Amino acid sequence: MPPLDDVLLVTLPVLLAAFVLLDRHLVRACSLFVLFALAVALTWWKLGFLWLAMLETLLGAALTGGFLFHALGVGLAGRAPTARLAHARDPVPLIWRRGLVHLLPVLALLGMLAAALGSLPASDGSLAARWSGLVLIGLGLWAFALHTHLLRRLLAFNITGTGIFLLLMSLVGKTAPAAGQGLVITGLVVALLGTALGALLVRRLGALVPSREPASASDGQAS
């Protein structure tokens, strides 16, 4: 396998995840998330887990993406009338100092994980997946702690989950593939259901309390 493929497959999800989590424009972030899920599906396929690749495409990219867009009020037939209630931009800007403070507990957790993983040898093929899994977990948790917008937290949750799946399958590898896939498939379904529930909630909350949405009625989409 040419190393370029490998490097690309590891860096692509991580880069896309970083863009998803840092983009304040929510529709763009959700579109990027769909791309991210497709890139992860490609990684699964490359690692030889065909089932997971298919499920990731179906559950992760198509359905989760659909629910995220639904939360924003963006449908196939254009924007729903309630779309004005869901902000297209996260009104809270990123404050770097706050970001750094939130990074510390995440780094502590990653250090703990790395200490534990140190005693588990990795085969060559799975080392890359393990690293991208760890980075995704770190990125996702950091964003989850940092952002207050519900939709961005759902995105962060999904990315952390994906990181855990990658780490899990890289650890399990060939020893107990059935058990690992069972866990990942359950996890994928749970992530989808959780996102669906969260998206419906975002929508309902937006419809119930237009005035008390994070203060930004002036943010372009004023009602």
Add this chain to the structure above:
Amino acid sequence: MIERLGLVTTQLPTTGSSVMALLVVVLPLLLGVLGAACRPKRGWPAVLASLLALLPLLTLTPLVVSQGTQAWVLELDGLTLHWRANGLTLLLLLLTQLLVLASAAYAPAYLRVAVQAQGRGPAWLWPLMGLLAASLSLIWLAADLLTLYIGLELMGLSAVGLMLLPGREDALAAGMRYLLLALIGSLAFLLGLALLLGAWGRLDLAGLAEAVEAGPVLWVAMALLSAGLLLKAAAFPLHAWLAPVHGSAWTPVSALHAALVIKASFFIALQLWLVFAPQAAVAAWVVGGMGAAAVVWGGLLAWRADKLKDVVAWSTVSQLGYLLIGFPLLIGTAPAVASIAWDGVWLQLLAHSLAKAAMFLAVGNLMLATGESRVSGLAGASRRFPLALLSFGIAAISLVGLPPSAGFTAKWLLLHAALAAGQWPWLLVLAVGTLLSAAYVFRVFRYSFVEDVELEDYRPVPLRMDLIALILALASLLLGLAATWPLALLEIAGGGP
């Protein structure tokens, strides 16, 4: 301890018992389907379905009593799932089915009185309740981590769904917070599972118990698993989500949640500790310390709470603390101590589940009848709603731990274990906890016995709702007198000689 959990057994299951075990898990789903197919506010089909779910359990019980622990292995395309049923499982299954039955009987009247035709919410109650009961049964039966994970996630999502049903703004906001916390909890749990599976390549508890070795992998995995579970169980520093969630939920849902959902996370956590780290005394002391803090802090906040439902919710945090104190008494102690603490912990769980469900239902009745959600709004309640107040009082006897209730027996056993182990701090905690729970209970009574209030617009609730609360309260009281029965079941099933 593994024998007590029923994980090691040589018993080969019979076909009959396998069918019964499957039925125990599947029949609650029937409740959901029937309840949803009929009109949501007419509950008889659902009640019948939950009665039906008791039947396989009643056939399974004599089997386990006569033959000891039953274990099943399910092969699914390379995946092996392990289930087992011992006395503890049976007790918890019985508790689940009874409480679901009580909630199912209570809910229709409640929906008619309290929820005036609000959209599609009521229609979702039954399927979600059935799903909750099925996932709880799955958790009690599971003997491998994959089944536990599936059960835990199903339970968490259906619990969130149930909490959201009222559809009001406060319910949605609290539910969103609960959803995010539950999702984070399950991520931590999955990460812990990933480490365990990666290191030892298997997921069945009995096999892992032999395979695991102490080391950084095990400690990090246990820390992650415990953090996820304790978050879901609302253990002390991670409890802040509980009161707002209960404050806005429907009464029968609150009762089920406090009585069962929280206990399931605790059950999994204790089981994992006993299997993977039976000698980790220091870490168990940390959990015990969290429990002690929960007893005191929960008691204080229940005492100061303004709303009735908050009193009950904070009392849940406090009572869960007693269960967490079981950790240092069960882990790393002498077998004699552990065996007393074992009985104490499970009896406390049973007593609290029954009493807390009864208390939630009684408080729900009082709130409906007076139209007030605050404690001070109860003035004059003693003359007008004696039955609801009586149920509250009887449940309180068990929560405070006065004889002859099951709560008393359980706390007595825990006290005894703490004395035998020489772990003095827990004695103090038990004493302070009892005083605090007496304080918050009597505060409610003080307001309800205020006589010189003219209560104008009160509406008595249907008798059925009062009776169900009373029956549950009496059950928690009588369980103390009949405590030998569950304890004997725990013994037999404990794996037996």
